[in-house]
Amino acid sequence: MYNAMELMICVASRLLEDGATVGVGTGAPCAAAMLAQKTHAPGLLVAFEAGGLAPMLPAMPISVGDSRTTHRALMATSMCDIMEACQRGVMDYAFLGGAQIDAYGNLNSTVIGDYKEPRVRFPGSGGANDFASFCWRTLIITQHDRRRFVEEVDFLTTPGFLTGPGAREAAGLPSGGGPYRVITDLAVMSFDEDTCRMQVESLHPGETFEEVQRNTGFELGQVANVAETVPPSEEELCILRDEVDPDGLIIGR
Amino acid sequence: MYNAMELMICVASRLLEDGATVGVGTGAPCAAAMLAQKTHAPGLLVAFEAGGLAPMLPAMPISVGDSRTTHRALMATSMCDIMEACQRGVMDYAFLGGAQIDAYGNLNSTVIGDYKEPRVRFPGSGGANDFASFCWRTLIITQHDRRRFVEEVDFLTTPGFLTGPGAREAAGLPSGGGPYRVITDLAVMSFDEDTCRMQVESLHPGETFEEVQRNTGFELGQVANVAETVPPSEEELCILRDEVDPDGLIIGR
């Protein structure tokens, strides 16, 4: 058996191929990258926006800037050096989350309600807008419910495909980027090449498209042959529980 | 007794007050800065454009980037870090030279003749244009003859006062900068506040204004009371010869 977080981490880790570069934050993204390194992608290059490059993580970092992110790292550098590698086109993947997401993968992590008189204030972009603008493929890990998956985000903090095909390039964003996969506790979504709208790629074991649609505030597409998400293997679970997150900081939540 | 180079170095060194910051190159400028540090300005901060900041120079550097420029330095950094301190307004003085200079202190170190078909090609700006654009006061050390002091430079490599009052600011250069003194083997020149044209400030012992004008290809002004340049003191000469340039690399030429 496994829980939803373990499933999400395992699914995310499989997307990271050996030799790729990935910008990660704390929590599930970091766990996914560590798991990938310990399974199929030993040469995965992990970067932290605060300046840590390719550490040998001794334990799960608590902050993207804490000293674990430079433990036996290849380099301890600056935020600009890391972000500019991303802006230059070096970074394949970045992991993001958010309070709201729409059908084009646009994310809100700034406010719920009106910007000038917010009902709820969140941290803002942080490095999310930068990562999503610069990295080739944005991966989003989030819980799946109608409060998060909305027709229109209250505030567009971080760009997905904006208003649809060609909109990123028209706005001036680097060409060829955008959201790649959304990994939730229910399913894995990708984006339709023609419409740039979110579509179900695979359903987690036991889930149905209808159930996923019910938890989504906008109309979801689906690929021609929706697969069942391959569940975590015994090996993945062992490594995740014993080596990646032995204290259960992420998977124990 | 002293030679012209010794006089020029001593005069230059006196212009550098204690606590000031100065960007120097190799040769006479470096000797002037070292002499200032060993006499009246122990707190003079010396920077080299290649990245050396405040070294304890063990000997005269041969290159502005050689390792002597970082010998027991406060910092070994990058060209941009030094140049940006200048651009930010941190650097009081910079020393320059050139193949040609005009009445407004504009310098040519690029070509003699037409740019497209030069009779003589020189190194180009190097850091000179940057220093003269950024530093508050440009000091120029050069030999004095009609070949160098010309009505119009063949190529304006490095800005003096350009075409006169207000021209630097109109071009977009930082306000308040410009050439401050020209130190030659004949005299010390400053620039008229109203016209921005070169004027004799002091004549070296034995020189006359007429002699200086004869060696100058444009009409020179003179300040109300042209002084006689104070010759090198015994102390200055001793330190210059024994401590600053014991091998006579600069003063022995």
Add this chain to the structure above:
Amino acid sequence: MTSSENTGRGPLFTDPDPDVARAFFREKKGALTDKLMSVPDAVARFVHDGDYLASGGFGGNRIATALLHEVVRQERTDLGFAGHTTTHDFQILAAGTRTGKLIFSRLDAAYILGLEARGLSAQARRLMESGEVEVCEWTNYALACRFRAAATGVPFVPVRSMLGTDTFRESAAKKIACPFTGKSLTVVPALYPDVALIHVHESDLFGNCRIRGITVADWDLSRASKRVIVSAERIVSTDEIRSDPNATAIPAFCVDAVCHVPYGSYPGNMAGEYFSDEVHLKAWLDAEQDVAAYRVFLDKYLYGVDCFESYLEICGGEERLAELRRLENN
């Protein structure tokens, strides 16, 4: 594109004019003078009501906690603040003064009120939802680039983020066409803080500083700021600084005050020295949930404390600090 689409509508709190900054930096001399002073003296001399303040490090790592506490205790108000990768530093200032006044009322926000994986600060959230703080939105990189523009001595730099988003709309950035490629670019204005608080591993008396681990944006921040107060784990000799010129991160001419504060980043992490005190950080977050409990907490740990050394003492003193050292160096 209409003009309004090309200009964020957020407020610009500081003057990006490099000539104004140059006039200031010209007077800030390069001489190596002894700048060692106490934390209260440094804050009294160099942080003024109405100033625009920035803090170094990364939120809960290598932050100038002692200096931040002192700003609160000396009841500075009406500050502008750079919310660049802020976490616990933001949380400290969000407490307000003992008499209930706001410490900052103008905020450039890139990352605020969260403590990363630890959760959100209830007090910081109350403050930001009160509407009393004027806000301008940025991203972490864009705000870092604002420091870089200032450090570089130019009025702006171009970046390729923020485009197409509400983050741009609520910023004070502009959008221009690249003169070489015709592509749209965001340009962000130089940010010259009046004063920066930066904690470092080592400094000499003059302010030549060394930093271990990530430098975040502090290379640029130290150069961009009109005044810089440094707190240092250790004061070293200038001979020591000169023995390894490659290790210097901040040259003395950027620095106005040097304070000797061992454990100065506590309860934050200090690379190679001590790990963060997650117990204390959690206690702070928890206390914020209840306004009355929070007041008691602040009286005990902030307002009622006479100096940073006392704060360390009531947080567990040498025993706790030794634990955090062990945790870091395991």
Add this chain to the structure above:
Amino acid sequence: MTSSENTGRGPLFTDPDPDVARAFFREKKGALTDKLMSVPDAVARFVHDGDYLASGGFGGNRIATALLHEVVRQERTDLGFAGHTTTHDFQILAAGTRTGKLIFSRLDAAYILGLEARGLSAQARRLMESGEVEVCEWTNYALACRFRAAATGVPFVPVRSMLGTDTFRESAAKKIACPFTGKSLTVVPALYPDVALIHVHESDLFGNCRIRGITVADWDLSRASKRVIVSAERIVSTDEIRSDPNATAIPAFCVDAVCHVPYGSYPGNMAGEYFSDEVHLKAWLDAEQDVAAYRVFLDKYLYGVDCFESYLEICGGEERLAELRRLENN
């Protein structure tokens, strides 16, 4: 201002479009693979006729002499070249190939053909006065900023130099009004070299590099360049690199080839290792005065040499190198 006053009339040799560069960098993968190879192999694989080439260091200090000699011996032609603080490196390439062909025919010139206090290179001067090389003018800082723009991934950066001068007129820079202050600024286009040759103190097999002393523009150059060949005084283990992450200046993902070349900067200076060989540099300058003598010199020291180790040998070998080490470490 007329349009012509706002645009330098010099040629732009490389494409400043960051999206073109991004497509290249995307394919340049981050995996840690063994990149150790011989100097001839590295030059054969990564330097092609027609490429735009840049060299690291500062003219006669920490230059990649061994790689530069190999470029000459392998008779690369029609190169573009970044004349950024060049001195002896420029002089080597200015020799041309053994058969008399030009090595570079397009040149961004900031500092060329001088060897600082040592004088001017007669050969470099002949070449530049021949009219056979297409030239664009820059300043040292402006050209460094072109590398920085590329390293940053933006098509330009603003600077406040070059304004009002013929240097601007003969450059490919442009002049724009600052969108925030209205002030005139120079904007310089990103320069993405096809290949950079950089000599460093230490590298591991993957190309994680350390540099002692000044970094000049190499931090940016290594990131801006599509391909990077590194020569290193010493090959160290990746464990050693990981033991001090603050010391890394160039990360492996920037690097394509690593060559182990002790004394690789000779006759240039290498900070902390060996001083420049002023006798040999003077001999080179002197030989250039007479075309016949120069040809003999080149046959002996460059064209007719089978490898860099042989060059070191005929320049005095271990005895001379030991002297230069003593001179540096006195």
